[in-house]
Structure formats: structure tokens, C-alpha cells
Amino acid sequence: MTLPVWLLIALPLAGAAVLLLAGRRSDFWGHLLGCAAALASFVVGAVLFVDMLGRAGEDRLVHERLFSWVPVGGLQVDFGLQLDPLSMCFVLLITGVGSLIHIYSIGYMAEDPDRRRFFAYLNLFLAAMLLLVLADNYLGLYVGWEGVGLASYLLIGFWQHKPSAATAAKKAFVVNRVGDMGLAIAMMVMFASVGAISFEAVFTAAPELGEGTLNAIGLLLLLGACGKSAQVPLQSWLGDAMEGPTPVSALIHAATMVTAGVYLIVRSGPVFDLAPGAQLGVVIVGAVTLLFGAVIGCAKDDIKKALAASTMSQIGYMVLAAGLGPAGYAVAIMHLLTHGFFKAGLFLGAGSVMHAMNDEVNMRRYGGLRTLLPVTFATFGLGYLAIIGVPPLAGFFSKDGIIEAALNSGGARGFILGAAAILGAGITAFYMTRVMLMTFFGQRRWAPDAHPHEAPAVMTWPMILLAIGSVASGAVLAIGGTLTHWLEPVVGAHEEHHVLPAWVVTIVVLSVVAVGILIAYRMYAQKAVPDTAPEEVSALTVAARKDLYGDAINEELLMKPGQVLTRDLVVVDDKGIDGAASGLAALVARISNGLRLLQTGFARSYALSMLAGAALVVAVILAVQLW
Numbered sequence: 001m002t003l004p005v006w007l008l009i010a011l012p013l014a015g016a017a018v019l020l021l022a023g024r025r026s027d028f029w030g031h032l033l034g035c036a037a038a039l040a041s042f043v044v045g046a047v048l049f050v051d052m053l054g055r056a057g058e059d060r061l062v063h064e065r066l067f068s069w070v071p072v073g074g075l076q077v078d079f080g081l082q083l084d085p086l087s088m089c090f091v092l093l094i095t096g097v098g099s100l101i102h103i104y105s106i107g108y109m110a111e112d113p114d115r116r117r118f119f120a121y122l123n124l125f126l127a128a129m130l131l132l133v134l135a136d137n138y139l140g141l142y143v144g145w146e147g148v149g150l151a152s153y154l155l156i157g158f159w160q161h162k163p164s165a166a167t168a169a170k171k172a173f174v175v176n177r178v179g180d181m182g183l184a185i186a187m188m189v190m191f192a193s194v195g196a197i198s199f200e201a202v203f204t205a206a207p208e209l210g211e212g213t214l215n216a217i218g219l220l221l222l223l224g225a226c227g228k229s230a231q232v233p234l235q236s237w238l239g240d241a242m243e244g245p246t247p248v249s250a251l252i253h254a255a256t257m258v259t260a261g262v263y264l265i266v267r268s269g270p271v272f273d274l275a276p277g278a279q280l281g282v283v284i285v286g287a288v289t290l291l292f293g294a295v296i297g298c299a300k301d302d303i304k305k306a307l308a309a310s311t312m313s314q315i316g317y318m319v320l321a322a323g324l325g326p327a328g329y330a331v332a333i334m335h336l337l338t339h340g341f342f343k344a345g346l347f348l349g350a351g352s353v354m355h356a357m358n359d360e361v362n363m364r365r366y367g368g369l370r371t372l373l374p375v376t377f378a379t380f381g382l383g384y385l386a387i388i389g390v391p392p393l394a395g396f397f398s399k400d401g402i403i404e405a406a407l408n409s410g411g412a413r414g415f416i417l418g419a420a421a422i423l424g425a426g427i428t429a430f431y432m433t434r435v436m437l438m439t440f441f442g443q444r445r446w447a448p449d450a451h452p453h454e455a456p457a458v459m460t461w462p463m464i465l466l467a468i469g470s471v472a473s474g475a476v477l478a479i480g481g482t483l484t485h486w487l488e489p490v491v492g493a494h495e496e497h498h499v500l501p502a503w504v505v506t507i508v509v510l511s512v513v514a515v516g517i518l519i520a521y522r523m524y525a526q527k528a529v530p531d532t533a534p535e536e537v538s539a540l541t542v543a544a545r546k547d548l549y550g551d552a553i554n555e556e557l558l559m560k561p562g563q564v565l566t567r568d569l570v571v572v573d574d575k576g577i578d579g580a581a582s583g584l585a586a587l588v589a590r591i592s593n594g595l596r597l598l599q600t601g602f603a604r605s606y607a608l609s610m611l612a613g614a615a616l617v618v619a620v621i622l623a624v625q626l627w
Contacts, residue, residue, distance in 0.1 A: 002051045003044055005064050005081045005134060008091060011041045013127035019120035027116050031109075034119025035102045038126055042095035049088055060085055060489055063136060070139065074195060082136035082199070086490040089333055089483075090133040090263060093340045094256050098126050100462035104348055105247040107459040108355065118158060122251065125151035129256050133263055137198040138187045141264070145183060145228070148260060149176050152252050156244040168240035175237040179227015183264075186220035189213065203270035214271055218278025221268055222285065225261030229315045231289045236550040238312055239296075242304040246351030249304055250344045253311050259336050262315065265322040266329050269491055272322075279323050283413075286320030287420040289313065292548060294427035298434070299544035301533055302361045303350045306435055307343070310387065313424060314339050320417065321402040324409055329491040330484040331401035334477050338394035341469030342386035348463050349380035353439060355459070356452040363438040364531050365447060370440040372452045375460045377440050379467040384436050386470040388429040388513055391506075394474030399425060400502075400509055401478065407499050414499065425509055429516030437524040445531055 015037025019030050026033065052060050062083045069079035083091070102122055109115045128147025135141040157169025190197050193213050194205045206214060225231065230238035238258070242249055252258065265272060265282060272279050293312030300306040314335070321332035354361060356373055370377040386393040389400060403425070407418035446452070454460065477483040533545075543549060 003047055005048065005062065005083045006066060007044045008041050008048075008095070008134065009081075009127050009130045011044065012037045012123040012130070016120045016123035016127060019116055019123065022116075024116075030116030031106050031119050034123050035099070035106065037123050038095065038099040038102045041126065041130070042092075042099045045088075045091040045095045048083065049092060052083075052085070052088060057489055075191060075197075077137055077139050077197065079140065080136040080198075081134045081140075083134060084490050085486050086263075086267065086333070087133045089337060089487075090259075091130065093259075093337055094126060094129050094133070097340050097344050097466070098122075098251060098256065100465055101247050101251045101344065101348070104250075104351070104459050104462040105245075107456045108247055108351055109245065114158075118155075118245070121151055121154045121158065122247075125155065125251065125256070129260070132260055136200070138183075138190065138202070139197055141267075142180075142183060142187065145180065145224075145260065148228070148257050149173065149180065152176075152241075152257055155248040155252065156241045158244055158248065162243065164240075165243040168237075168243040172237040172241050175234055176227045179224045179234050182220040182223025182227070186217050186224065189217050189220065193217075199267070206270050206274055209274075211275065211277075214275035215277040218268070218272050218275040219281055221264055221271070222278060222281055225264050225319070226285060227261075228264075229258050229261030229319065230312050231261065231285050231316065231319055232292050233550075233553075235289065235292070235312055236547065236554055239300075239305050239308050239547060242302070242308050246304065246347060246354060249308070250347035250351070253308060253343075253347070256340075258311060258315050259318070259340070262318045262322055262332060262336055265319065266332060266491065269326070269329060273325055279325060282323030283320055283417060284323075286316045286318070286323055287417055288316070290316030290320060290424040291420055291427070292316070294424050294431065295540070296544050296547055297431040298427065299541050300431075301363050301438075303353065303363050303366075303435060303439065304347070304361055306363075306431060307346055307350060310346075310428070310432065311343060313428065314343065314387070317399060317402050317421065317424070320421065321405055324405050326492050326494040327408065327496070328402070328405045330487050331398060331405050333487060334474070334483050335395075335398035335402055337477060337483075338386070338398045338470070338473050341466050341473050342383040342394060345379055345383040345463055345466035345470055346387070348459070348466065349376050349383065352376040352455040352459060352463065353380075355455050357446065357450050360447065360450070363435065364529060364533065365445055365450075366439045367442045367446070367529065368440070368444040369452055373440075373454050375454055376463065379460075379463040380440070381436065382467040383470050384432050386474075388432055388517070389425060389509065390513075391510075392475055394470050394472070397474035397478035400506060403509060404498070404502060404505050407505065408497060410499060422509055422512055426512035426516040429513040430520045433517045433520035434524050437520065438529055441525060442529055445529065 015034055019026055019033060022030070052062075064081040064083075066079045066081070068076075070077040102119070105115075105118065105122065109118055112118065125148065128144050128151050130144070132141055132144030132148060135144060153169050153173045156172055157165050159165045160169075187197050190202050193209055194202055196202065196205075223234075226234040238253065241253065244252075272282065290313045293309045293314075293316060297306050297309035297313065300309055318332045318335050318339070321328035321335065352373065353366065353369065353376060356369070356376075357366065360366075382393070386395040389395045399421075403418055403421045406421050407414050409417060455463075546552070
């Protein structure tokens with residue numbers, strides 16, 4: 001390799017360290033250093049990518065062993081990095097889209113007094129995410145995994161003066177810990193079964209392990225993926241996480257953190273391919289979540305929460321594809337990459353709208369913004385067309401690829417999965433058209449003090465570049481099987497077979513998408529949009545507004561039983577442990593108070609005590625001798 005792989009992580013990590021340690025002295029240049037660190041990491045990634053292009057097959061797999069990390073008994077773990085075609089996809093996405101979001105943040109956070117700290121956290125997040133995708137063993141991945149969790153906690157709760165932001169950060173942290181336990185226990189099972197936790201050792205030993213063990217490992221890994229990627233049943237944190245600054249939503253909830261679960265499943269493909277039970281669990285979670293998130297997105301008036309629900313749904317598509325095995329790995333990664341472009345663009349577009357509307361997030365207070373925000377309208381519109389799958393934009397190639405792969409899995413299972421994916425495409429078209437119409441079309445429903453204006457160039461140029469990616473990335477990755485061939489050294493090759501011709505699937509999907517657009521048009525373009533959400537709505541709408549009762553279910557099944565348990569433990573502690581300790585303390589106090597009376601301060605008293613003690617010792621000795 002022309003450059004060491006560790007530079008990818010070291011550059012943003014060094015940026016974060018300098019910005020955090022320099023303190024207020026870096027307020028005037030901290031944002032520039034943060035952007036420079038992200039861009040430098042992207043340049044290193046681009047150089048390594050060009051070098052990898054010049055290699056073929058197995059030569060594209062590069063290992064870097066840095067040092068012996070955990071030499072404890074039978075557990076020997078090196079701190080090593082692995083750069084291959086799969087991790088390279090993530091490196092370019094993380095550093096490329098991440099750099100654009102850094103640049104956008106210069107304008108978005110211009111008036112924030114803690115902007116320097118914000119860029120430090122962004123750099124820290126990039127470093128942790130890069131470690132996650134570059135580690136050559138599960139322990140290194142786990143460190144990056146937890147680092148991403150820490151950075152996301154800091155970024156979601158960045159405006160900690162807002163109680164809602166602090167609560168959202170804590171909620172994200174706690175929910176993710178549940179998934180993290182799954183990943184941690186999976187590593188323990190690997191070590192118990194294989195004696196190692198490196199990718200190479202685990203994947204080599206996988207064929208020799210029993211199906212039960214492999215299913216256990218796969219399901220535990222799936223639990224970890226559900227936490228990071230906001231999949232059912234660990235999805236409840238994602239909507240609340242929109243309390244963070246909008247660039248955080250674009251970075252964490254579009255291009256990087258929420259894709260970590262997809263990476264974990266695809267990277268662990270050799271385990272899942274031999275664990276049919278775990279694979280079935282993956283496709284069920286993906287199919288349920290893609291519909292779950294889509295339904296929630298239909299009822300959200302907060303533009304960021306609508307996009308958050310969309311993210312949940314789109315990650316569901318990726319998880320569904322990853323659960324299909326070798327036939328779905330490539331299209332899962334393709335949708336992950338295209339989603340990184342159009343969803344980041346949509347979030348940044350939402351931030352531009354909020355910037356123009358005094359931080360208003362309620363779409364019912366928007367309307368008619370297309371003429372006043374032309375660049376935002378154009379870039380957001382291209383992201384909209386990409387996500388609903390209009391050809392030839394990016395989402396058309398990646399989402400249709402997932403639907404085809406689901407249908408081609410065959411039998412009743414293939415029909416059910418394909419039908420769920422097609423239905424999800426129609427619902428996506430509905431809620432995204434709703435967002436477009438309520439924001440950029442119709443009557444102006446602004447507050448009297450609103451004066452909409454286009455964002456500065458430092459914010460619009462990243463949006464333009466992401467819009468270009470939303471248009472072109474799908475064709476670049478799909479035509480000629482470019483990405484499929486690129487990933488073959490990692491995920492393997494497979495023979496394609498089609499249940500239905502591709503053109504039939506395309507016609508069906510586009511027809512369903514058209515129906516979704518038409519329904520949204522009739523509801524939000526041909527009728528006036530009220531300033532406040534109507535209360536007389538269907539039960540499904542009520543449920544969607546409440547996130548399909550995800551929080552309520554968590555409270556009933558987890559929070560309240562936990563409160564009862566902890567309350568009982570407190571009572572036991574108060575009456576039992578604390579009571580016993582208090583009684584013992586009282587006994588010691590009484591004894592010590594009695595002994596204190598013997599300390600008179602008079603020498604004759606002490607001499608008499610010594611004489612009595614000596615007499616007692618002599619008497620005991622004589623008694624023993626006579627006995």
C-alpha cells in the first residue's frame with residue numbers, strides 16, 4: 001500500500017484530541033482544523049482506493065498488525081487493521097460524505113459558541129466509525145462500536161441546555177447498550193467455541209461449528225445490529241435523536257452509524273450463511289422494520305422526524321437484503337452507499353429549510369418555499385426522486401435490486417418478502433411526496449416573523465455535491481455489475497436466477513410508487529393543509545404519530561418491571577442489609593463506650609489493671625497445670 005491504513009483513523013482522532021485539549025484557544029480556527037482532518041482522511045482513503053484498483057482478487061486484501069493488544073492466557077488479540085473491498089466502500093462513504101457534512105456545519109453552526117467542541121465530536125465520531133469498519137477482529141470492531149456510541153451520545157445531546165436533547169442522548173445510549181450486550185456475548189461464544197475472535201479464525205472455523213452455535217452467534221450479532229441500525233425492536237431511540245443539530249442527523253442517521261449493523265451482518269456473512277435460523281431472523285427484522293418505519297413516516301409533521309422514520313425504513317431494506325445471503329450482500333451495500341448520498345442530502349436540505357425558517361421543524365408551518373430557496377428545492381427534490389426510486393436516479397437501481405433479490409429467493413418466503421418490499425416502496429413514495437408538497441408547494445403558512453432565505457454557499461455546495469451523488473451513484477455502481485464484482489473477493493460470487501423478468505418487477509414497483517405519489521398529491525396538493533394536525537384521524541394515524549407505540553411497549557415490558565425490581569431491592573437494602581449494618585454499628589458503639597470508662601488517665605488505675613491481668617494469667621496457667 002502507498003500509505004499506511006492507520007492514517008485513516010489517526011487523522012480525525014488527532015483532530016479531535018487537539019480540539020478538545022486546546023480548549024477556547026481554538027475557537028477561531030477549530031472548525032477549520034476539524035474539516036481539514038476529515039478531508040485529509042478522505043484523501044488518504046482515495047489514494048488507498050486508487051492503489052487497490054491496481055490490484056486483483058486476493059491482492060486487494062491488506063492486513064496491518066500494529067501491536068500485540070490482549071495477550072491474556074488463551075486470548076491472544078492483536079491490534080490489527082484490515083482493508084479490503086468491503087471496508088473500502090465504507091471508508092470512502094464515511095470520509096467523503098463526512099467531509100461534506102463537516103463543511104456544511106461551518107455555516108450551520110456559525111453562531112454556536114461551542115462550535116469548536118462540536119467539530120471535535122464530529123472528528124471523534126469519524127475516527128470511531130473508521131476503526132469499526134477497519135478492524136480485523138471483533139474486539140477491535142467492538143471498540144469502534146462503543147466509540148461510535150459515545151460520540152453519538154455527545155452529538156445528540158450537544159445542546160444539553162435543552163432537557164429534550166439530554167433525554168434523547170440518554171435514551172439512545174441506553175437502548176444501544178442492549179444491542180451492545182448481544183455483540184459482547186457473541187464474542188464470548190466465539191472465544192468459547194473457536195478460541196479466537198479474529199475474523200479469519202472465526203470464519204475458518206465456522207464450518208466445523210454446530211448449527212446451534214452458529215445460530216446463537218448470528219442471533220446475538222443481529223441483536224447488536226438492531227441497536228446500532230435502529231431496527232425493530234430496538235428502534236425507539238432514532239426519532240428522539242433528531243434533537244441533535246441537523247448535521248448530526250445527516251452524519252449519524254444517514255451515512256454512518258445506522259449502517260454499522262448492516263456492515264456487521266455482511267462482514268459476518270460466513271457465519272450467517274451457515275446459520276439458517278439466524279438468516280431467517282435477519283430477513284424478518286428487515287421486512288418488519290422497512291414497513292414499520294414507512295408507516296411512522298406518513299404521520300410525522302416534524303420534517304426531521306419524518307426523515308428519521310425514512311432512515312429506519314431504508315436500513316430495513318438493507319438488512320432484508322443482507323439476510324438473503326450471497327444473493328443480497330452486494331445490493332445491500334449498494335443501497336447503503338446510494339442511501340448515504342440521498343439521505344444525507346435530504347437531511348442537509350431539511351437543515352437549510354430550518355435555517356431559513358428560524359429553526360421551525362413543523363412542515364405545517366412551511367409551504368411555497370420552492371421559489372425562495374431554489375438551490376435547496378432542487379437538491380432536496382433530487383434526493384426525493386432518488387429515494388422513491390425514479391429512474392435513472394440512485395434509488396431506482398439499489399432498491400429495485402433488493403426487491404428482485406427478495407423475490408428471487410423463491411417460494412412463499414420470496415413472495416412475502418418481495419411483497420413487503422414493494423409495499424414499502426409505495427408507502428415511501430407517499431410520505432416523501434407529502435414532505436415535498438408540505439414544504440415547497442401550496443400556500444405559505446409561515447409565522448409572521450419568518451423571512452425565508454437561501455443558505456450560504458458553504459452550506460449549499462455540499463448539498464449540490466450530494467445531489468449529484470443521488471443522481472449518478474446508482475448507475476455507476478449497478479451498470480455492468482461494478483459493485484458486485486468489486487465485492488466478490490469478500491462476499492463471494494453467486495449464480496443469479498430470476499423468478500420474474502427484471503422489467504416486470506420494474507413496472508410493478510413503478511406502478512405502486514405512482515399510486516403512492518397520486519394519493520399524496522390528492523391529500524396535500526388538491527386540498528389546503530391545516531396549520532395544526534387534525535385530531536379526528538384513523539387509529540393507524542394515531543398509532544403512527546406515537547411511533548406505533550414503541551415507547552409504550554418498552555415502558556410496559558422493560559421500564560416499569562425494572563422500576564418495580566429496583567424499588568424492591570431498595571426496600572430489601574433498607575430493611576435488611578442497611579438494618580443489619582446499623583445494628584452491628586450500634587453494638588460496636590456500645591462496647592466501645594463501655595471500654596472507654598476504663599480509660600481514666602490515672603497511673604495507679606492502669607497499674608492495678610496490669611496487676612489484675614497478670615494475676616488472671618497466672619491463675620489460668622496454674623489451673624491448666626493442675627488439671
